[in-house]
Amino acid sequence: MPGKPMHGQPLPPYFRIDPDTALAELGTPTDTQGFAVIAEACARGRSDLASRGLREDGARRLRPFSTWEITRYLIPVAPAHFRRVLRANPDLPQGRSETEGGAKWFTLDEVLRLRAHFGAEGSKSKPYLPYRPEGLPAKMVAVANFKGGVGKTSTVAHLAMSAALDGYKVLVLDLDSQGSMTSIFGGRVADEWQSVYPLIARHYAEHLEAENTHRASRGETALPLDDTLTEALGISAGDLVQSTHWPNIDLIGAQLNLYWAEFQIPVWRMAARGWKLWDALTEVLERDGLLDAYDLVFIDTPPALGYLTINGLAAADILLVPMGASFLEFDSTGRFFDMLHTTFASIEEGENTAARALGRDETAFQWDAVRTIVTRYDGAQQGELAALMQAYLGPVMSPHRQDFTALIGQAGEQVQGIYEADYRDFNRETYARGRETFDETYAAFKKLLMGIWRREELEARDSRDAQAAQ
Numbered sequence: 001m002p003g004k005p006m007h008g009q010p011l012p013p014y015f016r017i018d019p020d021t022a023l024a025e026l027g028t029p030t031d032t033q034g035f036a037v038i039a040e041a042c043a044r045g046r047s048d049l050a051s052r053g054l055r056e057d058g059a060r061r062l063r064p065f066s067t068w069e070i071t072r073y074l075i076p077v078a079p080a081h082f083r084r085v086l087r088a089n090p091d092l093p094q095g096r097s098e099t100e101g102g103a104k105w106f107t108l109d110e111v112l113r114l115r116a117h118f119g120a121e122g123s124k125s126k127p128y129l130p131y132r133p134e135g136l137p138a139k140m141v142a143v144a145n146f147k148g149g150v151g152k153t154s155t156v157a158h159l160a161m162s163a164a165l166d167g168y169k170v171l172v173l174d175l176d177s178q179g180s181m182t183s184i185f186g187g188r189v190a191d192e193w194q195s196v197y198p199l200i201a202r203h204y205a206e207h208l209e210a211e212n213t214h215r216a217s218r219g220e221t222a223l224p225l226d227d228t229l230t231e232a233l234g235i236s237a238g239d240l241v242q243s244t245h246w247p248n249i250d251l252i253g254a255q256l257n258l259y260w261a262e263f264q265i266p267v268w269r270m271a272a273r274g275w276k277l278w279d280a281l282t283e284v285l286e287r288d289g290l291l292d293a294y295d296l297v298f299i300d301t302p303p304a305l306g307y308l309t310i311n312g313l314a315a316a317d318i319l320l321v322p323m324g325a326s327f328l329e330f331d332s333t334g335r336f337f338d339m340l341h342t343t344f345a346s347i348e349e350g351e352n353t354a355a356r357a358l359g360r361d362e363t364a365f366q367w368d369a370v371r372t373i374v375t376r377y378d379g380a381q382q383g384e385l386a387a388l389m390q391a392y393l394g395p396v397m398s399p400h401r402q403d404f405t406a407l408i409g410q411a412g413e414q415v416q417g418i419y420e421a422d423y424r425d426f427n428r429e430t431y432a433r434g435r436e437t438f439d440e441t442y443a444a445f446k447k448l449l450m451g452i453w454r455r456e457e458l459e460a461r462d463s464r465d466a467q468a469a470q
């Protein structure tokens with residue numbers, strides 16, 4: 001009988017439910033309008049929460065950095081030397097103290113100026129300025145996995161911030177209509193026209209225009225460009241870039257309407273089979289000069305392998321795939337790679353049948369590096385599984401495992417992740433551990449980046465030498 005203890009043990013909760021009580025608590029059925037009511041309640045709650053984390057003028061502000069932090073993490077000089085250089089150069093930012101004689105604090109802008117000074121004046125053997133070979137374009141880095149909640153956005157946000165602290169100029173592209181990355185960087189996106197959408201539309205419109213030139217020469221009628229496409233032709237990538245509360249991180253944001261692209265892109269593609277939609281992002285960013293203006297472009301993608309993700313993946317030089325060290329995540333990540341293979345192989349095949357017939361160059365996608373990254377790692381519980389995953393994946397799995405850090409989940413609307421947190425607000429040990437694991441994630445990434453840039457730098461030099469020798 002329900003409710004009666006068995007062998008003196010209380011019954012588990014699912015045996016103790018009375019149908020009439022259940023009915024009394026149920027409430028009325030929900031109709032379509034019910035969703036609107038729920039959405040409205042969420043919107044009100046959201047703006048309440050957001051207003052608590054934001055300054056009165058609505059802008060997010062980055063915390064200052066102390067002398068200790070700067071000399072420990074950002075500019076590799078001894079604190080005494082740092083102070084000496086500041087005293088000797090009164091034009092340099094001198095920082096502010098919160099208390100009489102207390103530690104000096106600097107904005108990130110000031111840190112960047114100080115770093116430039118050390119880079120120009122300091123010892124050449126010290127890595128004050130981050131490595132980027134001259135004349136090579138920015139590297140594009142996509143973070144993707146069709147499994148949700150595996151740490152894609154956290155990983156991109158932390159990588160973008162650590163690269164910015166390291167002195168790189170960073171552009172972040174949010175391809176996820178959930179807009180998490182956009183809210184981390186305080187972006188404002190009114191509709192899809194302020195996201196990457198018009199860039200993809202423009203790429204398509206330019207394809208149609210080129211196509212129409214051919215058609216005209218053959219005396220065929222032109223393909224029509226509707227208002228959307230005509231408007232997109234007037235938009236350049238720079239128009240969509242927003243600055244953020246980080247002086248050297250800019251953003252092209254996203255919001256819910258970007259999801260529309262998933263419906264529109266296949267329609268365009270059906271209308272013009274020759275449109276290489278996967279080239280859209282790379283070509284537009286390149287043509288509009290963004291790959292020269294930035295050092296790194298980080299792309300956050302939605303948990304799906306839709307057209308936007310394909311575009312982001314095709315644009316990427318480096319692909320990072322975060323996953324947890326759990327059976328389910330390992331399993332679904334394996335299937336994700338399988339989907340990547342099928343998707344890109346079918347694009348190549350579709351293109352190359354025609355290309356071979358016409359004697360044109362074949363399409364072959366290539367990535368400088370592909371790595372899986374273990375995220376939210378709990379060494380006490382997951383060591384064995386992670387070692388097994390490592391054994392199967394070998395060098396594809398980044399050797400560093402990103403620890404589960406309570407601080408990441410706790411961060412509120414105002415502070416996003418470890419690099420925005422003021423270390424004084426936390427237990428030193430929690431801070432140090434959290435920081436260390438993301439510093440290691442960045443170090444593993446930076447090693448890939450430097451290796452890739454170096455390879456290209458040497459190739460460029462070899463081909464210059466070969467030309468000079470002719």
Ligand SMILES: Nc1ncnc2c1ncn2[C@@H]1O[C@H](COP(=O)(O)OP(=O)(O)OP(=O)(O)O)[C@@H](O)[C@H]1O
Pocket residue numbers: 147148149150151152153154155176180301302303375376377402403404405406408409
């Ligand atoms: N190293 C970490 N330690 C603790 N929590 C983490 C860590 N990395 C991510 N998280 C938490 O896990 C959750 C999911 O992370 P995140 O949003 O980055 O995943 P995602 O893959 O981008 O999700 P989606 O697929 O919805 O875009 C978040 O609540 C985040 O705070």
Ligand SMILES: [Mg+2]
Pocket residue numbers: 152153154176180301
């Ligand atoms: Mg995400």
